[in-house]
Amino acid sequence: MRFPITKNQKAGDKKAFKAIEKQVLLKPDSLIGLASGKTTDGLHKLIEKDCKKNPKKWKKIRVFQIDENIGIPPKSPLSFNYEISNELKSLFKILDKKNIFLIDGSKSPKKTISEAYNFIKKNGGIDLIILGIGPIFDAHIAYNTVGKSSLNSKMRVVELHPKISKKYEEKVSEGLINQPPTKGITLGIKDILDSKKALLIAYGPDKAKSIKLAFTGKVNIKKATASALQLHKNLEVVLDKEAAALLT
Numbered sequence: 001m002r003f004p005i006t007k008n009q010k011a012g013d014k015k016a017f018k019a020i021e022k023q024v025l026l027k028p029d030s031l032i033g034l035a036s037g038k039t040t041d042g043l044h045k046l047i048e049k050d051c052k053k054n055p056k057k058w059k060k061i062r063v064f065q066i067d068e069n070i071g072i073p074p075k076s077p078l079s080f081n082y083e084i085s086n087e088l089k090s091l092f093k094i095l096d097k098k099n100i101f102l103i104d105g106s107k108s109p110k111k112t113i114s115e116a117y118n119f120i121k122k123n124g125g126i127d128l129i130i131l132g133i134g135p136i137f138d139a140h141i142a143y144n145t146v147g148k149s150s151l152n153s154k155m156r157v158v159e160l161h162p163k164i165s166k167k168y169e170e171k172v173s174e175g176l177i178n179q180p181p182t183k184g185i186t187l188g189i190k191d192i193l194d195s196k197k198a199l200l201i202a203y204g205p206d207k208a209k210s211i212k213l214a215f216t217g218k219v220n221i222k223k224a225t226a227s228a229l230q231l232h233k234n235l236e237v238v239l240d241k242e243a244a245a246l247l248t
Contacts, residue, residue: 002247003215003237003238003239005239005240005241006239006240007240008203008240008241009042009204009240012201012203012238012239012240013042013043013045013046014046015238016130016201016238017043017046017047017050019128019199019236019238020032020043020047020128020130021050021057023127023128024058024061027127028057028059028060029060029061029062030061030062031061031062031063031064031120031123031125031126031128032061032062032063032064032126032127032128032129032130033064033065033066033126033128033130033187034063034064034084034088035066035130035131035142036065036067036080036083036084037080037083037132039132039201039202039203040087040130040201041087043130043201044084044087044088047088048087048088048089048090051088051090051091051094055090058091058094058095059094060099061099062095062099062101062119063088063091063095063101064101064116064119064120064126065080065081065084065101065102065103066129066130066131066142066186067080067103067142067184067185067186067187068080068081068103068104068185068186069105069160069181069183069184070105070109070157070181070183070184070185071105071177071179071181071183072106072181073104073105073106074102074105076176076177078168078171078176079105081102081105084102085102099123101115101116101119103116105181105185109157109185112185113155113156113185116155117155120191125194125196126194126195126196127196127197128195128196128197128199129187129192129195129197129199130199131192131198131201131229132200132201132202133200133202133207133210133211133214133226134146134161135207135210136209136210138164139209139214139223139225139226139227140161140224140225140226141189141192141200141225141226141228141229142186143160143184143185143186144186144188144189144192144225145159145160145161145225146161146223146224149188149189149221149225150189150221151193151221151228152189152190153188154187154190154191155185155186155187155188155191156185156186157183157184157185158183158184158186159182159183160181165180165181165182166180167180168180168181189221189225189228192228192229192232193228193231193232195232196234197234197235197236198229198232198235198236199235199237199238200226200229200235200236200238201237201238201239202237202240202243203239203240203242203243204242205242205243205245207242207243208243208244208246209246210224210226211239211243211244211246211247212246212247213226213227214227214230215229215230215237216247216248218230219231
């Protein structure tokens with residue numbers, strides 16, 4: 001596989017934003033799956049800027065949070081819910097509350113999953129899902145942990161990779177959480193492949209090996225669940241030079 005490579009993250013963010021804007025203009029009431037993390041920080045800033053400038057453009061979209069840590073309440077700065085809500089404040093001010101689905105990690109996962117599928121069904125399926133990719137020790141998409149996910153997996157509770165849980169340990173000593181999360185809730189690989197379009201974004205040298213695992217050779221979700229994206233019918237990938245360095 002070959003993908004157009006952007007010069008740097010700033011250029012990549014602009015390209016990713018254009019893909020999202022194109023979807024919104026094509027279908028103003030699109031259901032968009034939102035990811036969190038450093039990869040999407042710049043992209044969210046561009047969306048925010050455009051929401052302030054052109055609020056009518058975004059008024060009818062629907063948004064859906066694709067994963068979350070279990071046991072972390074939405075008001076915690078460590079929750080993905082909190083991150084997305086704060087980075088996209090202007091967007092959420094524009095949208096009707098009925099068109100927003102954010103995950104509360106402190107609530108019953110079973111109830112959350114039921115409500116999530118009802119929301120997706122009501123809105124005609126996910127039109128565009130935004131994805132990052134995990135680091136080499138767990139080259140996942142959403143929270144589909146390598147070695148513990150299948151191509152037919154749906155939204156569910158998953159065990160987090162120990163290294164992901166470990167990064168939260170210092171937050172315990174800071175008093176931000178009582179214990180590091182060991183489980184998450186996530187859309188499954190099948191849910192992601194069922195989306196009408198997928199947009200994968202990756203920047204920096206620490207994602208180069210994950211990108212190589214995902215897109216060179218055959219699909220092998222035991223080594224990289226992100227490799228399942230090779231099966232997606234409408235995939236766009238945005239990489240900077242560093243993330244694409246190991247592609248041939």
